[in-house]
Amino acid sequence: MGIGRRDFVQLGLAGVLTANNGPVAAAARLYGEIPSRPLDILILGGTRFIGPHMVREAQSRGHTVTLFNRGKTNPDLFSDIETLIGDRDGNLQALEGRRWDVVIDTSGYLPRLVGDSARLLTNAVEHYLFISSMAVYSSFTTRFMDESGPLRIMPDTESEEVNEYYGALKVLCEQVVQETLSGRNTILRPGIIAGPGDHTDRFNYWPVRVSRGGHMLAPGNGSDFMQWVDVRDLAQFVMRCLERNITGIYNAVRPAAAYTMGDMIEDSRVISGVKDLEVEWIPLEFLQQHGVEPWDDLPAYMPLSPPGDFSHMFAISSAAAFTKGLRARAATETIADVLAWWQTLPEERRNPMRAGLSVEKEAEVLAAWAKEKS
Numbered sequence: 001m002g003i004g005r006r007d008f009v010q011l012g013l014a015g016v017l018t019a020n021n022g023p024v025a026a027a028a029r030l031y032g033e034i035p036s037r038p039l040d041i042l043i044l045g046g047t048r049f050i051g052p053h054m055v056r057e058a059q060s061r062g063h064t065v066t067l068f069n070r071g072k073t074n075p076d077l078f079s080d081i082e083t084l085i086g087d088r089d090g091n092l093q094a095l096e097g098r099r100w101d102v103v104i105d106t107s108g109y110l111p112r113l114v115g116d117s118a119r120l121l122t123n124a125v126e127h128y129l130f131i132s133s134m135a136v137y138s139s140f141t142t143r144f145m146d147e148s149g150p151l152r153i154m155p156d157t158e159s160e161e162v163n164e165y166y167g168a169l170k171v172l173c174e175q176v177v178q179e180t181l182s183g184r185n186t187i188l189r190p191g192i193i194a195g196p197g198d199h200t201d202r203f204n205y206w207p208v209r210v211s212r213g214g215h216m217l218a219p220g221n222g223s224d225f226m227q228w229v230d231v232r233d234l235a236q237f238v239m240r241c242l243e244r245n246i247t248g249i250y251n252a253v254r255p256a257a258a259y260t261m262g263d264m265i266e267d268s269r270v271i272s273g274v275k276d277l278e279v280e281w282i283p284l285e286f287l288q289q290h291g292v293e294p295w296d297d298l299p300a301y302m303p304l305s306p307p308g309d310f311s312h313m314f315a316i317s318s319a320a321a322f323t324k325g326l327r328a329r330a331a332t333e334t335i336a337d338v339l340a341w342w343q344t345l346p347e348e349r350r351n352p353m354r355a356g357l358s359v360e361k362e363a364e365v366l367a368a369w370a371k372e373k374s
């Protein structure tokens, strides 16, 4: 069974349906992004959020893609693509005896498993690109922190608890890739990844909440920075690294200190066309007194003040990646595309959102704030 248009719409890929001949390819040619050599690309993963965008970007540039996964997540998404079924944990057999030019590892969380695939593939690929995360950094105390920032140290070398040690485990994954494919690897450290198909709702919360209108809680005074990478910009940069043999470690986020929470709410208001929005900016201290924390309850949000370990989490430098060709589309494009994609989702996916304040909690804090002010 081939992929249906509905699948594409739900995963936010409708715009690349005609990528081989359409505007995407035309733009790529204009910018010299069409590679001289088609690549055979293996993706370890490929079917949740970022993987599908990588697949379609690769295809639009004339590359051939093979997927390796367990066949559990969106199994019917890419029936036009060879999918090798296995499990990173103990069943890599389907990869044996095969060769590819490059591998993209989007599903590596444990160094033991990343080590297994890196060792198996070291003679089967020329280049290993590992999707890491900004979570590798232990603190964000300086603005414009680059790739030399302090890394997390794994406190319990036996543990494989990804929820608890996500960042520290990613550090170890990076190391095993670097050791196993020395000089033939690229490590990308994305921040929050945004765009159509995002299953986390961390970015989605803000434009969607604005679009719903009414009395809305917003943290601080609007001047705190936001930073993310659009999944399509990330996919384009991944291809560029593979096509041009760009190795090394790169933060992958939009420019630092360039976009604020105030910008997000205003852009979302204009793009969504909402008429009855009333934004209530509430100081952090009051929010915390009422059990509302940055990041956990207010996704993709981190205040600059009071100064703390994470103050500059959204003021990371991606200068190295921009030098190598990372591009950042306009924030308004990401917001507009997320809102358009959101409208295509079934009601049970849209409510409740997977991140952000519940309707009840927001109303409760707004009522407490109104009382405080009166």
Ligand SMILES: NC(=O)c1ccc[n+]([C@@H]2O[C@H](COP(=O)([O-])OP(=O)(O)OC[C@H]3O[C@@H](n4cnc5c(N)ncnc54)[C@H](OP(=O)(O)O)[C@@H]3O)[C@@H](O)[C@H]2O)c1
Pocket (backbone or CB within 6 Å): 044, 045, 046, 047, 048, 049, 050, 051, 052, 068, 069, 070, 071, 072, 073, 074, 086, 087, 088, 089, 105, 106, 107, 108, 131, 132, 133, 134, 190, 191, 192, 193, 194, 200
């Ligand atoms: N979302 C963000 O904001 C964010 C930020 C920074 C970094 N990242 C990084 O982005 C990556 C995740 O992106 P994604 O989930 O959207 O990637 P994806 O490639 O679209 O989906 C994950 C893939 O991994 C496969 N998979 C999971 N467990 C597997 C196993 N044991 N063996 C083989 N295949 C397996 C899944 O298929 P099956 O289930 O069928 O096996 C699925 O195809 C991670 O590396 C994460 O650290 C994400």
